[in-house]
Amino acid sequence: MSRLGQGLRPLVESLIAGLIGLGVGALIMWAWGYNPWPAYRVLFQESFGSTYGLAGALANATPLILTALAFAIGARAGLFIIGAEGMMYMGALAAVAASLPRLPAGLHPLVSLALAALAGLLWGLIPALLRAFRGVHEVISTIMFNWLAHFLAFYLVANVLVDPVRAEKTISVARTARLPLLLRGTDLSLGIGVAVGCALLAYLWLWHTVSGYEVRAAGANPEAARYAGVAPRATVLGVFAVAGALAGLAGAVEAMGRPPTYAVYSGLTNLAGFGFDGIGVAMIGRNHPLGILPAAVFYGGLQAGARLMQMWAKVPFEVVRAVQGVIVLALALPELLRILRRLGLLRRVRRHA
Amino acid sequence: MAPFLLRAERLTKVYPDGTVALHGVDLEVRPGEVLGLLGENGAGKTTLTKILSGLLPPTSGRLLTPAGPVRFHSPKDALRLGIGMVHQHFALVGTFTALENVALGLGGMSLPALRERLEALIAETGLHVPLDVPVEQLAVGERQRVEILKVLARNVNLLILDEPTSVLTPVETAELFKFLRALREKGKAVVFITHKLKEALAITDRIVVLRRGRVAGEVETARTSAAELARLMVGAEAGGRGSSVELATETPAVAREARAAAEPALVVEDLRVRADTGELAVRGLSFALYPGEILGIAGVEGNGQTELVEALCGLRPIESGRVLLLGRPVAGRSPLELYRLGLAHIPEDRWKHGLILSFTVMENAIFGLQRERAFRGPGGLLRRRAALAHAARLVRDFQIQAAGLHAPARSLSGGNQQKLIVGRELAKDPKVIVAAQPTRGLDIGAAQFIRELLLKLREEGRAILLVSADLDEVLALADRVAFMYEGAFVGVARPAELTPEAIGLLMGGVKAGAR
Structure with a gap:
């Protein structure tokens, strides 16, 4: 098979999975007595068919690209890091805190992004050390750290970074630190550039550098990688650091680039879920940085389209959510099975040797 | 007709991949006896016992009990008829107690009742277990x-034990034997699988020797000797036998002279290495390997060969003793450092250490070499063009059949995967090559290719340590053969000097001259 042919295969697989998902979703709507055809038409026309729709999809995709990259890089290294949620909270709050000092307009966003990346990285440090030196499984530790982040963020939003005038949110990100909007009247900010840039860098790292090669080797066959001179601990620490920084940036682009408030709400309502949705996006994108880009846009469009389906096609929100769930599940299933198998959670059918 | 517990008639087993493990084997197990099942690796011992215990169906042939022919669909069926097997690898739940582990398989019995029953059983058999x-x-x-x-x-009336002593200390072995004798007194039968001649002679009443899937002979233990068993096990044609491996084994005079003058490339002195279990797997091994020589290590698998190779290649710590590679100590160095000193390793398990199946041919071609100048550019960038050229060279020089340099290694056949590993290791231009089971599982063409390559490398003056469970291969390729048994060499000789009887005895752990 040619190289191109091999690159196309997952694409074809995803297309088929997507069609199956849409088909099952249509069946669900039909079974509950709604006409799937106008519902889907609204979804695709409004989410992807207009400039404003597409801008909305891209804006929704921005943090998802970054959290998905955080998960995917871990997965490539054989780590099941589901801590992007907590790392993202820390990143968002660090970006808000970076607005406390006054800084010049050109520098301020860069400093804020850097602080957010650092906050995400540090939030992953303890699970990373536990994994590297004590063998504590990262699934357990990162789930626990998600909860720690959750309540710590609650506290910081309500007590430390709280807006003196409006107690339901933090102070807003300073004007000098905001990411400029790319299209007036939409939520699409320069954050999408940050996210796409990170995806390209991640791709270059994994496939065009020696250390990326070693990370993938450690993920695919740790025993062989050790034999080839890859240091397992350094790999774990490095991958956690990169994942943490990316997830931190996800929180930052949301806080710094989402009009109108440029803040974090109490209850984390404008942040909650990006970390976990990123896992779904990563799986739809086959844990490949370049696959994640279309996957995130699709996912983001699906989210924006849900409201519209409800409004225009009169499909109740619950049914829309179920349809979305089916589509995402169908798309993510092939990669999910691969990961579960690698974790040994599914028994592989072994051929007699 | 003698009373019997279980009889196998003309059992044949062909695996889906075409391997014929058993050819028409007949076997009878009688009450009140310990029957030994003896044979080399691949003789068919395990397949036969798996059929007897209901784990595998035979391709043809049948099993008979005194009540008539039976057909087992699972080990449960065999257990119902009183036939139970203890495998070499235990199937126990580590966090459960002994009582809970026994209860697991029984189902429906209350723990206090089971405890009572087990305590009685322990008192009766002497199998003390907390x-x-x-x-x-x-x-x-x-x-x-x-x-x-x-x-x-x-x-159970018939207990099948697969290599039960391979994990036991001598004291534990003695206790096991005592228990087996007691079992025999009660009229039960035991099938005892082993490759150790001494044990077979010590505990059994009757011995069936398997060789290449056929019954090579059946003897009364009281009327046989280690020598006879060795002959049966290895076959009359061993030694200068018309074996499946046909290669020129004459060492050219040039190489021999070179060796006489040269310093040894690899020196091992009183090496001790522990297995994963903590037991000593290599017990005080010493040898020297010279440039232009193939030293073969023969022996039944599991006698410390794997641990020896891993210790030599930096994959396992050395407990004590010394290993010098081209004059430098091996202990404490990583595989990468050893390769830079001039060592190449063709690993025993190609999927575990040799390559990464999901990586492409190109990526595997530079595996372990990725940090070399040639492939690592400025800023840590991977020199893909150089890697591609290197992979293309390997594919050409080693006749690797691949769909392309970007095809995943998974898509290659076993032989081509092995050629890729061998090619990559030889591209390191090593002085010393440790080849562990280099032709295992390969088709004849690929195996021949690799064997000829090893001979060519010897001619070039490289030192080769060949560890192989394939006796024919070792005898055909090696200049000297060492027989490994329980972590030590029981004999070292030139292949031409060995008689079939001597080979069988050495494989079975009987020291030359110690009979």
Whole structure:
């Protein structure tokens, strides 16, 4: 098979999975007595068919690209890091805190992004050390750290970074630190550039550098990688650091680039879920940085389209959510099975040797 | 007709991949006897016992009990008829106690009732096991007793033990034998699988020797000798036999002279290495390997060969002793450092250490070499063009059949995967090559290719340590053969000097001259 042919295969697989998902979703709507055809038409026309729709999809995709990259890089290294949620909270709050000092307009966003990346990285440090030196499984530790982040963020939003005038949110990100909007009247900010840039860098790292090669080797066959001179601990620490920084940036682009408030709400309502949705996006994108880009846009469009389906096609929100769930599940299933198998959670059918 | 418990008639087993493991084997197990099943690796011992215990269906042939022919669909069917097997690898839940482990398979019995029954069974058999300690805290010998109790608790008449002593200390072995004799007194039968001649002679009443899937002979233990068993096990044609490996083994005079003058490339002195279990797997091994020589290590697998190779290649710590590679100590160096000193390793398990199946041919071609100048550019960038050229060279020089340099290694056949590994290792231009089971599982063409390559490397003056369970291969390729048994060499000789009887005895762990 040619190289191109091999690159196309997952694409074809995803297309088929997507069609199956849409088909099952249509069946669900039909079974509950709604006409799937106008519902889907609204979804695709409004989410992807207009400039404003597409801008909305891209804006929704921005943090998802970054959290998905955080998960995917871990997965490539054989780590099941589901801590992007907590790392993202820390990143968002660090970006808000970076607005406390006054800084010049050109520098301020860069400093804020850097602080957010650092906050995400540090939030992953303890699970990373536990994994590297004590063998504590990262699934357990990162789930626990998600909860720690959750309540710590609650506290910081309500007590430390709280807006003196409006107690339901933090102070807003300073004007000098905001990411400029790319299209007036939409939520699409320069954050999408940050996210796409990170995806390209991640791709270059994994496939065009020696250390990326070693990370993938450690993920695919740790025993062989050790034999080839890859240091397992350094790999774990490095991958956690990169994942943490990316997830931190996800929180930052949301806080710094989402009009109108440029803040974090109490209850984390404008942040909650990006970390976990990123896992779904990563799986739809086959844990490949370049696959994640279309996957995130699709996912983001699906989210924006849900409201519209409800409004225009009169499909109740619950049914829309179920349809979305089916589509995402169908798309993510092939990669999910691969990961579960690698974790040994599914028994592989072994051929007699 | 003698009374029997179980009889196998003309059993044949062909695996889906075409391997014929058994050709028309007949076997009878009688009550009140310990029947030894003896043979080399691949003789068919394990396949035969798996059929007897209901784990595998035979391709043809049948099993008979005194009540008539039977057909087992699972080990449960065999257990119902009183046939139970204890495998070499235990099937115990580590965090459960012995009592809970036994209860697992029984189902429906209350724990207090089972405890009573087990205590009686322990008193009767002498198989002392603490019932309330998690089995992961028990010694290996105790875990084996739990496995045996598991089977005995089901009122078994015929107990099959697969290489039971391979994990036991001598004291534990003696205790096991005592228990087996007691079992025999009660009229039960035991099938005892082993490759150790001494043990077969010590505990059995009758011995069936398997060779290449056929019964090579059946003898009364009292009327046989280690020498006869060795002959049966290895076959009359061993030694200068018309074997499946046909290659020129004459060492050119040039190479011999070179060796006489040269310093040894690899020196091993009183090496001790521990296995994963903590037991000593290599016990005081010493040898020297010279440039232009193939030193073969023969022996039944599991006698420390794997641990030896891993220790030599930096994958396993050295407990004590010295290993010098081209004059430098190996201990404490990583595989990468050893390769830079001039060592290449063709690993025993190609999927575990040799390559990464999901990586492309190109990526595998530079595996372990990725940090070399040639492939690592400025800023840590991977020099893909150089890697592609290197992979293309390997594919050409080693005749690797691949769909392309970007095809995943998974898509290559076993032989081509092995050629890729061998090619990559040889591209390191090594002085010393450690080849572990280099032709295992390969088709004849690929195996021949690799064997000829090893001979060519010898001509070039490289030092080769060949570890192989394929006796024919070792005898055909090696200039000297060392026989490894329980972590030590029981003999070292030139292949031409060995008689079939001597080979059989050495394989079975009987030291030359110690008969």
